[in-house]
Amino acid sequence: MDETLAVDLRQITKQFGTTLANDHVNFQVRKGEIHALLGENGAGKSTVMCMLSGVYRPTSGEILLNGAVARIHSPKDAVKLGVGMVFQNFRLVPSLTAAENIVLGETHQVWRTKAWMARKTAEIEALATRFGLPFNAGRQVWQLSVGEQQRVEIVKTLYRGAELIILDEPTSVLTPGEADQLFVTLQQLRSEGKTVILTTHKLKEVMAVADRISVMRKGKMLATLDRSATDEREVARLMVGQDRQEPRPRKARLKGPTLLDMRNLVVIGDHGRHALEDFHMTIHEGEIVGIAGVAGNGQKELAEVLAGLRMWKSGTITFRDTKWKGASVRHSIESGISHVPENRMKSGLAGSLGSVDNLLVKSYRTPARSKMGFLRHAENRLWSQGLVEQFDVKTAHLDAPVHHMSGGNQQKLLFAREIHQRPHLMVAVHPSQGLDVGATDGVHNLLMTLRDEGKSVLLISEDLDELLLLSDRIVVLFGGRVMGEVTHDAADREHLGMMMAGVV
Amino acid sequence: MNQRGKFRLEIDPSGKESPWWVTVLAVVLAFGLVAVFIAATGKNPGAVYAKMLGGAFGTEFGLTETLVKAIPLMLCGLGVSLAYRIQVWNIGAEGQFVAGALAATAVTIYLPGLPFWIALPLMLTVGMLAGAVWGLFTALPKVLFNVNELIISLMLNYVALLALDFFVFGPWRDPAGMNFPGTRPFTAEESLPVLGATRLHFGLILGLLAVALAAAFVKTTRWGYELRLIGANPEAARHAGINIRGHIVVVMLLSGGLAGIAGMAEVSGVTHRLLYGISPGYGYTAIIVAWIARLNPFGIVVSAVLFGGLIVGGYSVQTLGLPSSISSLLQGSVLFFLIAGSILGKVRVRWN
Ligand SMILES: Nc1ncnc2c1ncn2[C@@H]1O[C@H](COP(=O)(O)OP(=O)(O)OP(=O)(O)O)[C@@H](O)[C@H]1O
Numbered sequence: 001m002d003e004t005l006a007v008d009l010r011q012i013t014k015q016f017g018t019t020l021a022n023d024h025v026n027f028q029v030r031k032g033e034i035h036a037l038l039g040e041n042g043a044g045k046s047t048v049m050c051m052l053s054g055v056y057r058p059t060s061g062e063i064l065l066n067g068a069v070a071r072i073h074s075p076k077d078a079v080k081l082g083v084g085m086v087f088q089n090f091r092l093v094p095s096l097t098a099a100e101n102i103v104l105g106e107t108h109q110v111w112r113t114k115a116w117m118a119r120k121t122a123e124i125e126a127l128a129t130r131f132g133l134p135f136n137a138g139r140q141v142w143q144l145s146v147g148e149q150q151r152v153e154i155v156k157t158l159y160r161g162a163e164l165i166i167l168d169e170p171t172s173v174l175t176p177g178e179a180d181q182l183f184v185t186l187q188q189l190r191s192e193g194k195t196v197i198l199t200t201h202k203l204k205e206v207m208a209v210a211d212r213i214s215v216m217r218k219g220k221m222l223a224t225l226d227r228s229a230t231d232e233r234e235v236a237r238l239m240v241g242q243d244r245q246e247p248r249p250r251k252a253r254l255k256g257p258t259l260l261d262m263r264n265l266v267v268i269g270d271h272g273r274h275a276l277e278d279f280h281m282t283i284h285e286g287e288i289v290g291i292a293g294v295a296g297n298g299q300k301e302l303a304e305v306l307a308g309l310r311m312w313k314s315g316t317i318t319f320r321d322t323k324w325k326g327a328s329v330r331h332s333i334e335s336g337i338s339h340v341p342e343n344r345m346k347s348g349l350a351g352s353l354g355s356v357d358n359l360l361v362k363s364y365r366t367p368a369r370s371k372m373g374f375l376r377h378a379e380n381r382l383w384s385q386g387l388v389e390q391f392d393v394k395t396a397h398l399d400a401p402v403h404h405m406s407g408g409n410q411q412k413l414l415f416a417r418e419i420h421q422r423p424h425l426m427v428a429v430h431p432s433q434g435l436d437v438g439a440t441d442g443v444h445n446l447l448m449t450l451r452d453e454g455k456s457v458l459l460i461s462e463d464l465d466e467l468l469l470l471s472d473r474i475v476v477l478f479g480g481r482v483m484g485e486v487t488h489d490a491a492d493r494e495h496l497g498m499m500m501a502g503v504v
Numbered sequence: 505m506n507q508r509g510k511f512r513l514e515i516d517p518s519g520k521e522s523p524w525w526v527t528v529l530a531v532v533l534a535f536g537l538v539a540v541f542i543a544a545t546g547k548n549p550g551a552v553y554a555k556m557l558g559g560a561f562g563t564e565f566g567l568t569e570t571l572v573k574a575i576p577l578m579l580c581g582l583g584v585s586l587a588y589r590i591q592v593w594n595i596g597a598e599g600q601f602v603a604g605a606l607a608a609t610a611v612t613i614y615l616p617g618l619p620f621w622i623a624l625p626l627m628l629t630v631g632m633l634a635g636a637v638w639g640l641f642t643a644l645p646k647v648l649f650n651v652n653e654l655i656i657s658l659m660l661n662y663v664a665l666l667a668l669d670f671f672v673f674g675p676w677r678d679p680a681g682m683n684f685p686g687t688r689p690f691t692a693e694e695s696l697p698v699l700g701a702t703r704l705h706f707g708l709i710l711g712l713l714a715v716a717l718a719a720a721f722v723k724t725t726r727w728g729y730e731l732r733l734i735g736a737n738p739e740a741a742r743h744a745g746i747n748i749r750g751h752i753v754v755v756m757l758l759s760g761g762l763a764g765i766a767g768m769a770e771v772s773g774v775t776h777r778l779l780y781g782i783s784p785g786y787g788y789t790a791i792i793v794a795w796i797a798r799l800n801p802f803g804i805v806v807s808a809v810l811f812g813g814l815i816v817g818g819y820s821v822q823t824l825g826l827p828s829s830i831s832s833l834l835q836g837s838v839l840f841f842l843i844a845g846s847i848l849g850k851v852r853v854r855w856n
């Protein structure tokens with residue numbers, strides 16, 4: 001019995017139907033360390049975490065917490081044993097305040113008087129300040145940014161007395177600045193003796209924050225390494241089983257004719273304020289234009305206008321020499337604009353439907369997919385099977401609901417749907433979100449191929465590395481206006497950062 | 505291994521659909537609960553249930569009566585299930601049913617003496633249209649002003665029922681009917697054909713046809729695909745350029761139209777006149793029928809027959825001195841346990 005281990009998984013196996021998600025996994029986490037769990041999409045990382053937090057129960061094997069066999073039969077048991085989990089899609093009630101969300105489920109207090117709530121709010125705020133997790137506890141959750149909501153989730157686990165904090169892909173929804181702040185918090189947690197397990201697909205982050213690293217592949221645990229004794233390259237090779245794909249060499253660009261021209265655009269956002277103000281942008285055929293900017297500076301609205309989801313107030317949009325009259329999703333789809341939305345499960349995919357139905361979303365009206373109002377059932381299955389194989393989407397079978405797929409595989413399915421028709425313009429918002437290194441390289445190469453074929457991409461991302469790697473030009477948005485524009489060769493990280501902050 | 509470790513319960517948070525056994529369990533629990541009430545009256549629940557079963561399915565008369573009751577349940581249940589597919593909570597099948605019955609009867613009142621080959625198709629068409637219009641009254645405020653369809657469709661039930669009262673007590677009352685609130689009897693030309701000497705009428709074929717068509721369309725057409733997508737994730741449907749409001753209007757027209765056909769079939773096939781209280785709540789029972797079947801068209805055929813049997817069985821226990829409202833009690837309990845089950849349905853039973 002080893003008292004220094006916060007977590008000790010012994011021969012854990014988890015089976016979903018015919019899928020072996022975890023195959024005799026041994027996994028040890030020491031007390032007071034930050035432990036990164038890595039692996040390709042579908043390797044079984046989320047499954048391990050869900051078993052620790054009582055969402056799933058292992059098919060076989062033993063879980064030991066702090067040296068003792070633990071019976072974790074429900075999330076409640078996990079909380080009692082001091083395990084707290086922050087899921088990727090947060091589980092907060094939007095209409096309640098942050099403080100109310102945190103005390104939710106506290107059963108020993110029936111009467112929630114004002115005084116009691118005030119006391120609790122103070123307690124929560126003290127806890128939040130101690131760990132450097134600032135948010136306004138009296139605000140309703142829907143008014144908080146994604147980063148703040150994540151802090152609420154973390155404070156919630158601490159408030160419930162968690163000693164082990166599990167975070168599933170915490171940085172995939174954060175801006176780089178917010179991610180840095182999260183790492184400071186994690187270090188603070190460690191210094192107070194808490195244990196942290198997290199997953200991420202960004203190796204840089206792992207190297208920056210983790211003490212030890214465990215790598216999984218295809219449901220099996222491969223190795224646990226000390227951060228100080230390894231490097232990015234070794235970890236990547238372990239994860240993928242081979243060296244990384246070489247990035248596609250950037251071909252010289254032939255500047256094509258104008259594809260999209262937006263002038264004097266004014267767009268009203270959800271809360272009635274101007275999201276885009278006097279916005280100008282031109283995209284030529286055969287180029288990748290990156291949009292850099294801190295989230296909430298009009299990127300979302302820009303993507304929605306192009307996808308036909310949002311009307312603009314004034315200004316003109318000309319696409320392939322045709323002036324747009326109004327916003328229409330069907331018109332956008334039919335004129336060859338595809339859209340990878342920022343939140344795949346909210347607006348991209350229908351979780352309870354299978355792969356075929358989800359792949360059909362954009363193309364079911366085309367003659368290849370349906371005839372005289374009837375879907376071509378057999379052809380569509382064959383076509384879906386082809387896409388699933390081509391894009392390496394791992395799913396138990398074509399009819400399995402997509403919410404059973406791992407996060408990265410959902411993203412691959414969505415990306416496959418949007419790119420396979422060779423759109424004239426692909427509006428991609430965080431296209432590699434949740435993808436492992438290999439799949440990210442794959443997505444990057446596909447976008448470059450699209451560009452080399454003379455098609456165009458509007459790449460909206462908060463990941464400067466991705467923008468710098470792919471974009472022919474980067475346009476910086478600040479407060480709904482264009483702050484500036486740089487070409488691929490002249491792009492300079494520092495200068496971009498200043499523009500994103502609205503300084504230059 | 506511990507003693508109680510044979511069975512274990514597991515929560516599957518991703519499970520959006522409750523497993524099939526929840527439905528079965530809900531029915532079993534409902535019968536169990538009502539058994540307590542029967543026992544409280546001093547009767548043997550087993551004997552009462554046996555009597556119900558025999559009354560509903562044991563004889564040719566019982567069986568055809570059960571099917572007669574199943575027809576409106578099937579049509580109305582199919583109608584509401586279409587609306588529920590896209591999360592439109594139409595509880596107005598009762599009113600749409602009555603609207604169909606009223607319109608079909610209007611043909612017999614204002615255009616008497618038509619030959620059957622004109623009268624019946626005409627009655628069917630106007631019955632369906634009236635139900636559809638009644639459905640439209642629910643759809644339009646919803647899509648134009650975002651008014652909650654639960655409230656409108658419920659209110660419209662009362663409007664339709666009061667209109668029914670007005671006509672059967674007023675202008676359409678049969679002068680030869682000794683003050684009985686009902687219209688004159690339909691002629692043979694205005695009545696749907698029946699099977700032999702039974703009361704089982706042509707409406708059964710209409711119902712089965714509607715089910716088959718609906719199932720085929722939902723599965724194979726683009727329209728059905730759009731319904732599936734809206735039902736699974738309306739936001740994704742919006743991103744696909746699907747006109748959700750248009751679908752709500754069309755589905756409510758269909759939903760109401762199917763209930764309207766049921767109303768027409770009831771007056772023309774069973775009662776052969778319009779009566780006060782023409783529906784013993786078919787439109788409401790249809791809601792349970794649709795949920796028991798989990799909105800599956802063929803499941804609706806099965807659950808409609810089961811609930812038809814419940815109604816007929818309820819009548820047959822009257823000879824034992826129990827009120828027929830026992831079947832309402834059973835229906836209510838089934839619905840109660842179904843709703844509870846959809847929450848508990850996230851729990852999975854695992855065999856170690
Ligand atoms: N509820 C479920 N039902 C069926 N299969 C599931 C379920 N949850 C996960 N799986 C399967 O188990 C495997 C592992 O999934 P898991 O979510 O643990 O992967 P992951 O390592 O978190 O991947 P990603 O990086 O893409 O998030 C996948 O093949 C997935 O399809």
Ligand SMILES: [Mg+2]
Pocket residue numbers: 045046168406407408
């Ligand atoms: Mg995962």
